[in-house]
Amino acid sequence: MIREQGQVVATGGGRCRVRIQRHGACSGCDIRRGCGIGLLARAMPGRTAEITCETGETLRQGQRVEVGVSERGVVSAAALVYLLPVVALLAAAVLGSPWGDAVAIPAAGAGFVSALVVARALARRMTDRGAYRPVVLADRPARGDDRSE
Template sequence: MIKEWATVVSWQDGVAQVSCDVKASCNSCASRAGCGSRVLNKLGPQTTHTIVVPSAQPLVEGQKVELGIAEGSLLGSAMLVYLSPLVGLFALGGVFQVMFGTDLAAMCGAALGGVGGFLLARGFSHKLAAREAWQPVILSVGLPPDELRVEILSSEAR
C-alpha cells in the first residue's frame, strides 16, 4: 500500500474532497543545477491535486487524512500509460518500415503508433479507473484542526 497525507477541502454526503501536495523529487540532490527532473517540476504550475474519496466518517475542512492506494493498481496504470505508446511506436514503425522500405515511412508509422498507443491508454484508463481496487481509500484520520489545544502552565501553577 502506498500512503500519502492529504488535507480535507470539503465533506458532503459520505464523499470527501481532499487536496494532496505535489512533492518535487529532487530538493536535496547535489546535482540540482543540471537535473532534468527539477526543470520539469518547475514547468508545471500545479502544486496540488484535488481528488474525491468516499468517507463514511464526517470530516472537517482542514483535517488531515492518510490516503492509500494499492501498489498493483499504481504499477498497472504506470505500465498502461508508458508501455502502450512505446509498443505502438515500435510496432507500427516496424510495420511501416517493412511495408514501404523507407525511413520516412518508418518515422510516420512510429508517430502514428505512439499516438495510437496513447489514445488506447486513454480509452482504457476510464474503464480501469472505475474499478474499486484502483481507487484511493482513507486509511486513518487525524484530529480536526480545532480539537487540539496545548496549554502551557506557568511556574506559579505548579
Template sequence: MIEERGRVVAIESDAVWVETVQRSGCHGCAAKSGCGTGLLGDFWSKASQVRVPASQSQVDDVTLHDTVVIGIHENTLAVSALVVYLLPLLALVGGAMVGESLVFNRWPSGEPGAILGAVSGFVLGGLAVRWYGLRNRNNPAMVPQFLRIERQTPCATTLAEQVVTIVSPK
C-alpha cells in the same frame, strides 16, 4: 499500500475531496536546504484535488482542513504505470517497424513509412491508454482509499505556506 497525506478541501455525504501536493523527487533529501534543485522543486510543486470515497463514520469525523492519509495499492499503481508509459512506447516501436516494412506500389517505404507508422502507433497507443482509463473509471480498485485522519501534524499544502517554511530561519 502507498500512502499520501493531504488536506480536506470539501466534504460530501459519501466522500471527501483531498488536496495533495506533488513534490519533486528530492524532497526527502538531507541536503534539501542547500540545494537549488530542491528549492525549485518546492516552488514549482502543484496541488491536485482528488475525490476519495469514505464511509459515513469517516465523513462525520472529518472537518475542513483536516490532514488525512489516503492510499492506493502498489499493484494498481504498477499496472497503471505500465499501461500509461509502456503501451504507447511499444505501439510507437511496433508502428515504426510495420511502417518501414510496408511496400507501396512496388517501392519499399523505408524511412517515411517508419515515421508515419511510428506516429500512427503512438496515437493508437494513446487512444488505448484513454480507453483503459475510461474502462476503469468506476473500478473500486483504481480509486484511492481513505485510511485515517492525522490530527497531530497539519498538512501544509498551499504554496504560500511552503514558501514561508522555506524562507523562514530556523
C-alpha cells in the same frame, strides 16, 4: 499501499476532497542531493493537489487525514501512460520499415496515436473498476487549529 497526509477541503455523498502537498520523486530530494527533479521541486515550493477520495467515515472540512492508493494501480497507470505508446510506436515503425521510411514514419505515428486512444479507453475502464481510486485510510487530527496549514 502508497500513503500521503492531507487536509479535507470538502465533503459529501460518501466522498471528500483532500488537498495534499506534492513532494519530490525520491528521498534524495529531501536530503538536498539528487537530480534535476529535486531542483525543480525546490524552485517551485508549495505546490498542492486536490484529489477526491472514497470514505465511509464522517469527515469535516479542515480535518487532517491519511489517504492511500494501491501500488498496483500506480504501476499499471504508469505503464499505460508511458510504456504502451512507446511500444506501439516502435512496433508500428518496425512493421512499416520493409517499405521504407515513407511508410515507417507515418506507421509509427499511427501506432503512437492508436496507443493513446487505447490507453485512454483502458484508463476509463480501470477508473470505473476502482483500480487506482484513492481512499481515506485514517483520520489524523491536526495539532492545534484544524484549519492551520
